[in-house]
Amino acid sequence: MRLYGTEIASRLMLGTAQYPSPAALGEAFRRSGAGIATVSVRREAGGERAGAAFWDLIRELGVQILPNTAGCHSAREAVTTARMARELFDTNWIKLEVIGHADTLQPDPFGLVEAARILTDDGFQVFPYTTEDVVLADRLLAAGCEVLMPWGAPIGTGLGLTNIYGLRTLRAQFPDVPMVVDAGLGLPSQAAMAMEMGYDAVLLNTAVAKAGDPAAMAEGFARAVEAGRLACEADPMEPRDMAAPSTPVIGRAFLE
């Protein structure tokens, strides 16, 4: 899978917040082989790079780092945070979150497009956290985004894919754009389903970090992602109403 020209081996991406400890986080990455780690810079940044010790532990994972603008509620905040992230992690990649609703953490589509345009013009490679809205996707692509990250469900809910029709439509409308289902996944089966639908990767955090055994859950997701991808590439059969025995019934008399 190529994202902004970079080859990424794993189609599983993991967030780095809320784990019981950095050691548990590291174990989840090792067992899952996740290829990208998203990192929130806003809250931990503070003065004098006060979160540096934690970021060093993330860097030691040896995976591609995708800083995010989690917690930003306006385009301006998000742009400032992205610039800080570029300095801290020496990357043009930014997962752009502009939150429009404090309770559901739903993206602000207007702020998102505005920030995406500013950041793209500034040389960033933007991964926008968006809804499954096709029009919004179109605007984000026009703003220069080459990857889209539609939600499965609101952040941290674990509800899975709440609008399957919308996600199918989005996938079908932009078949050549790399798309990552981001947020709302609670179980590996939901990740497998996203992959079966043709999404290129999934990104999750809470489902792994808050599991009783984060490393085991991370591995579960990794296997599900792989299974879903294989299924997608294997050209699945079409469902049908009529039963179609896989063994010819004509020879049955001889077997009895």
Place this chain on the structure above:
Amino acid sequence: MTRARVLGAGVAGLCVATELVARGCKVSVVDPAPRPGPHGCSWWAGGMLAPFCEGEAAEEPVVRLGREAAGWWRRQGVAVEGRGTLVVTLGRDRRELDRFARRTEGHRMLDEAALAALEPELAGRFDRALYFPDEAHLDPRAALGHLRDRLAGEGVAFAAEPGGPADLTFDCRGLAARDVLPDLRGVKGEMAVLRAPEIRLTRPVRLLHPRFPLYVVPRGDGRFMLGATQIESDERVRRVRSVLELLSAAYALHPAFGEAELVEIGADARPAFPDNLPRLGRRGDTIHVNGLFRHGFLLAPALARMAAEAASDGTRPELWHEDHG
């Protein structure tokens, strides 16, 4: 008689000094500050002795070793309130309570009536709660002052600089020991103290929330300590957002907190190793006791005992890390 020098007079250093004196060592304590105070993160602690609740996210040694804490503090003459812990959720997060129950032990589920009987202040506010009857809490500042004064009374010298020679040094400097323990990091916690005499909570209450968890610890005299933030940062700055979250969560727990007097806001960074478990280790004549994370008052007694035992009979207790030795 072994001459022991303890570096750092936070909860770890004072507990280690206490265990060493009890074993007949001649102890001196080195700390830049003459008394426990706002310079050290122990000052800002919640003082909950809640090993079972901590087991929700912490590893097994925290639960097991933490069970020594309440008895240890009582034996030192510190006032320990053994009234247990209550854990509650707001309406739409109620399934979090079931998850918390699954991940912990030593509790029972209370229905609305049982909760009202136990803590009338919460009557009608929550339809159920998890009750951990064997947990306790103390006032951290009183506990630190008590240990410090008793040690001084027993002849322990407190000084800003090392005095005479020592056979063994116990490095309990917390984050300041990063010069020799490079994998220590700071995890910031913020707290507030409110005065709300009309609220009559008598035991710590934890409010589970996916984004804004909160604990409230009664400190007597109508005062309550609020805490729970946990941020990967070693800064000691008090940020508006964290205080907003703490106060909002407290208001959700009980609206009368909205009328409370805001007594104090504090923040500090706690020393933690990558697995968030404490470690003991030896390097030459120095034994390190560090990484107590958010479990200072809960784990310092056990760590102090283990450090003193390791020094006296050369055993290698659990949580002993050779790479520090």
